[in-house]
Amino acid sequence: MAEVSELAEPYLPPASGPRELQHVCKDDSEGAGQPPPPAHQDESQSAQERPFVTLTYASSLDGMISLSPGLRTTLSGPETKNVTHYLRLHHDAILIGVGTAIPDDPSLNCRYPSVSLDSQPRPVVVDPRKRFDVHGSKLAQLAVQGMGKAPWLIHAGDRKGLDETKELAFERIYIDSDRDTTSPSVIAWPLILRALKQKGVDSVMIEGGATIISTLLCMPELVDSVIVTIAPTWLGQGGVSIAPAATVVDRERRNSATLKQTAWRQFGADAVLCGRMRLAD
Numbered sequence: 111m112a113e114v115s116e117l118a119e120p121y122l123p124p125a126s127g128p129r130e131l132q133h134v135c136k137d138d139s140e141g142a143g144q145p146p147p148p149a150h151q152d153e154s155q156s157a158q159e160r161p162f163v164t165l166t167y168a169s170s171l172d173g174m175i176s177l178s179p180g181l182r183t184t185l186s187g188p189e190t191k192n193v194t195h196y197l198r199l200h201h202d203a204i205l206i207g208v209g210t211a212i213p214d215d216p217s218l219n220c221r222y223p224s225v226s227l228d229s230q231p232r233p234v235v236v237d238p239r240k241r242f243d244v245h246g247s248k249l250a251q252l253a254v255q256g257m258g259k260a261p262w263l264i265h266a267g268d269r270k271g272l273d274e275t276k277e278l279a280f281e282r283i284y285i286d287s288d289r290d291t292t293s294p295s296v297i298a299w300p301l302i303l304r305a306l307k308q309k310g311v312d313s314v315m316i317e318g319g320a321t322i323i324s325t326l327l328c329m330p331e332l333v334d335s336v337i338v339t340i341a342p343t344w345l346g347q348g349g350v351s352i353a354p355a356a357t358v359v360d361r362e363r364r365n366s367a368t369l370k371q372t373a374w375r376q377f378g379a380d381a382v383l384c385g386r387m388r389l390a391d
């Protein structure tokens with residue numbers, strides 16, 4: 111536990127503890143060895159409007175997060191799964207997309223012994239078109255058993271016609287879709303984050319899947335920390351990869367996303383890499 115907190119604490123939401131880099135391997139590039147800046151220093155959407163956002167996932171050495179679309183794939187070993195539970199405990203909410211919720215049927219709770227329901231993170235599923243069968247889900251089951259908070263489902267829709275629906279084991283939240291896109295079901299991320307903040311969520315750990323992480327890696331102004339578990343294995347072609355959209359400036363390819371102030375450490379056979387998003391020049 112001490113090793114996890116030594117590595118992760120500087121990258122966690124402000125309330126979680128002192129924000130200093132400690133005895134971990136550090137890189138030699140920009141900002142290495144410097145304490146990360148205070149939360150929400152550089153963004154366009156202010157701290158008052160959105161929660162602290164941590165992107166976190168487990169990747170293979172070929173940048174994949176699952177063997178094929180919709181196949182739950184274990185990459186983290188027991189030691190790094192423990193890191194995930196530590197991170198869950200330090201966030202108010204955990205968010206995933208419906209593309210993960212359907213195949214994985216996840217629990218999204220912190221499974222440390224004697225964690226009170228009040229300390230559990232709120233599971234949130236972005237499901238614009240109501241594809242997830244929440245009634246039969248593990249999330250709803252755990253909520254009924256008091257082993258997790260009732261999940262929130264984010265749907266695309268006009269709030270005027272569709273009031274928030276509260277049910278025992280879950281809650282539906284409707285957010286207007288993004289009028290600037292061609293798809294009627296895409297919700298702008300600042301709106302999703304603002305809705306969470308307005309409901310009292312001060313920190314959210316975004317666990318996946320590929321679509322959501324890849325999209326948010328292109329929005330560094332909305333992301334405070336990135337924590338990636340790297341498992342010593344290659345999943346091979348045909349897997350689901352994390353790959354932000356290509357960036358082209360003046361007809362030249364540029365890197366799409368880069369971390370700064372990185373720190374890493376080994377847990378079992380895996381490495382855990384932490385960093386902050388570098389804003390585009």
Ligand SMILES: NC(=O)C1=CN([C@@H]2O[C@H](COP(=O)(O)OP(=O)(O)OC[C@H]3O[C@@H](n4cnc5c(N)ncnc54)[C@H](OP(=O)(O)O)[C@@H]3O)[C@@H](O)[C@H]2O)C=CC1
Nearest residue numbers: 167168175176180181207209210296297318319320321322
């Ligand atoms: N190794 C790891 O750490 C993890 C691995 N995974 C794996 O990733 C895979 C799933 O990835 P993927 O299929 O990309 O699914 P995602 O979980 O990223 O969900 C994508 C879906 O979420 C909805 N969505 C995403 N962004 C928005 C938005 N801005 N507005 C509205 N709706 C949105 C869309 O639903 P719709 O299509 O209905 O419009 C979209 O198709 C699975 O195999 C899972 O096991 C997942 C998490 C972690």
Ligand SMILES: Nc1nc(O)c(N)c(N[C@@H]2O[C@H](COP(=O)(O)O)[C@@H](O)[C@H]2O)n1
Nearest residue numbers: 168183184185186194214216217218317
């Ligand atoms: N940290 C981590 N390592 C892996 O190997 C994974 N496959 C995932 N997946 C994410 O964790 C969710 C499952 O959580 P529960 O164990 O059911 O609570 C899954 O839905 C992904 O978001 N994570």
